[in-house]
Amino acid sequence: MNTIETLVLGERERYIARTPRSRAAFEAAGRTIVGGVSRGTMAYPPYPFYASHGVGARLHDLDGNEYLDLINNYTSLIHGHGHKATADAAEAALKTGQALGTPSVEEAELANELRCRIPTLEVIRFTTTGSEALQYAIRVARAFTGRKRVLKFEGGFHGSEAGLVQDIWNTTALAPGSARPAQPSSAGLDDVSTITAVYNDPAAVANAFSQWGDEIAVVVFEPFLGNNGLVTATHDFVDSIFEQAHSHGALVLLDEIQGLRASYGASQQIFGVKPDLVTVGKIISGGFALAGFGGRKELMSALTNADAPMPQSGTFTASQVALQAGLAAIRAYDEAEYDRLKSLRDGFAQASVEEFARVGRTVQINGFGSMFHVSINHEPVNSLARHLQSDHALWSAVRLGLLNRGVNLMLRGTGCLSTPMTEADVDFYREALRDVLAAI
Ligand SMILES: Cc1ncc(COP(=O)(O)O)c(C=O)c1O
Incomplete structure (x- = not known):
C-alpha cells in the first residue's frame, strides 16, 4: 500500500469512529432520498457528517464534534452561523x-x-x-x-x-x-x-x-x-x-x-x-x-x-x-470587513503552502476576496487543464483528515471565510493540516 492509500484508510476509519450518528442518519436518508442527499455536492465518501447546528464560524454535528466551517453553505454565508x-x-x-x-x-x-x-x-x-x-x-x-x-x-x-x-x-x-x-x-x-x-x-x-x-x-x-x-x-x-x-x-x-x-x-x-x-x-x-x-x-x-x-x-x-x-x-458587510477577510484569507493560503512544503509537497493557491483554493500541483493553476492535473486523490485524503481534526473544507479544495473568523482560526487550520500531513 502506498502512503496515500494508508492515509485514506487511516482517516476513513477515524471518521467512521467519530461519526456513528451521521452514518446512521445517512443510511436512513438513503431509504427515501436518492443518494441520501438533496444536493449533489453534499455527498462525499464515506458519507457526509450531519450538522445539528452552527454558531459563528463553527458547525456542530450529531455526534458532538465541532468544525471550523470553511464552506459556509457553499459561499452563501458571509457572517457564518446565527449572525x-x-x-x-x-x-x-x-x-x-x-x-x-x-x-x-x-x-x-x-x-x-x-x-x-x-x-x-x-x-x-x-x-x-x-x-x-x-x-x-x-x-x-x-x-x-x-x-x-x-x-x-x-x-x-x-x-x-x-x-x-x-x-x-x-x-x-x-x-x-x-x-x-x-x-x-x-x-x-x-x-x-x-x-x-x-x-x-x-x-x-x-x-x-x-x-x-x-x-x-x-x-x-x-x-x-x-x-x-x-x-x-x-x-x-x-x-x-x-x-x-x-x-x-x-x-x-x-x-x-x-x-x-x-x-x-x-x-x-x-x-x-x-x-x-x-x-x-x-x-x-x-x-x-x-x-x-x-x-x-x-x-x-x-x-x-x-x-x-x-x-x-x-x-x-x-x-x-x-x-x-x-x-x-x-x-453589516462593509469595505473594512472585505479587507479584513482578504488578509485573513492570505493567512490560510500561507499556512497551506508552508505546511505542505514541510512534507515536500508543492501547492498552488488561487485566492479571490474571501475565498481560497488549495491545489496540489507544481505549476500555477491558471486554466482548467492545469486544474485537472492537480493531485485530487491526495487532496481528498487530506480533506478527510481535516474533517477528523475539526476543519470543514470543500472536497474540491476551496475554502471560504466568514466574518466571525480571526487569526486564531488560521492557527487552528495550520495545526490541523500539520497533523494530517505528518502521516505523509
Ligand atoms: C457562479 C454561480 N452561478 C450560479 C449558481 C447557481 O445558483 P443557485 O445554486 O442559487 O441556483 C451558482 C451556485 O453555486 C454559482 O456559483
Whole structure:
C-alpha cells in the first residue's frame, strides 16, 4: 500500500469512529432520498457528517464534534452561523407573516443597496435561486439581440439551467484556443445552442466569435472558476470577452453570484468592466433563498415591454424573510470587513503552502476576496487543464483528515471565510493540516 492509500484508510476509519450518528442518519436518508442527499455536492465518501447546528464560524454535528466551517453553505454565508442582526431581521419578518403575496418596500431597499455597490445593476429583478436568475438573464439577452446562442467557458458553473450546465463535471480540457458546441457532461441533457470555449484564453474567445459571431446573443462568465480550482480570470481574457462581444453585437453577462465575495463592488470593480447584464445571489440574502438578475434599463425593459412582455413568476420569489435578512447581512458587510477577510484569507493560503512544503509537497493557491483554493500541483493553476492535473486523490485524503481534526473544507479544495473568523482560526487550520500531513 502506498502512503496515500494508508492515509485514506487511516482517516476513513477515524471518521467512521467519530461519526456513528451521521452514518446512521445517512443510511436512513438513503431509504427515501436518492443518494441520501438533496444536493449533489453534499455527498462525499464515506458519507457526509450531519450538522445539528452552527454558531459563528463553527458547525456542530450529531455526534458532538465541532468544525471550523470553511464552506459556509457553499459561499452563501458571509457572517457564518446565527449572525445576530441577520437572525433578528429574519425573526421579525416571520412575526409579520410568512408570505403576504404583495410587494414590499424591502424589495426596493435591497435593490438600492446592491446598486450602490454594483452601479451596473441599474435595475434588478429578484428570483429565488441563482439558476433562475441566469435563465432569465439569458432570455433578456436573447430578446434584446434576437439571437439564440450563448457562449460559456469550460468548467464554468452557472447553476442548473439546461443550456449552462454543460462542460463542467467529468469533462476533459479543450485544446488551447478552441471553442466548440457545448457537450453535456451529465445525463439527461438535450442538445443546446450553447458554445463552450477555453477559459482564460483570448484566442478561444476570438475563435468562438469568428465561427458564430452573428449568432451569439450573450457571453456568460464568472471571474473565477468557482467549481474548478478558483482559476482566476486574467485581465486580458476579460478584456477580450468585452471587445469580441461588443464588436459582434453580443452582450456580456457577468455572473457575480460568487463574485460579490471578491470585492465590495463585486468582481467587476476589480476588473474595471461594465457588463450589460449581471447576476447576483449567495451572500445577498442572509442565508435564505434569494438571487437576482439585472443590468442596463433598456435591456431589462424586455420584462415590461408593452407589446410582448417577458413574464417572470415564482411563488417564493423575494420572500420577506430573505429580503429582511439579506438587508441586515449585506449592510453589516462593509469595505473594512472585505479587507479584513482578504488578509485573513492570505493567512490560510500561507499556512497551506508552508505546511505542505514541510512534507515536500508543492501547492498552488488561487485566492479571490474571501475565498481560497488549495491545489496540489507544481505549476500555477491558471486554466482548467492545469486544474485537472492537480493531485485530487491526495487532496481528498487530506480533506478527510481535516474533517477528523475539526476543519470543514470543500472536497474540491476551496475554502471560504466568514466574518466571525480571526487569526486564531488560521492557527487552528495550520495545526490541523500539520497533523494530517505528518502521516505523509
Ligand atoms: C457562479 C454561480 N452561478 C450560479 C449558481 C447557481 O445558483 P443557485 O445554486 O442559487 O441556483 C451558482 C451556485 O453555486 C454559482 O456559483
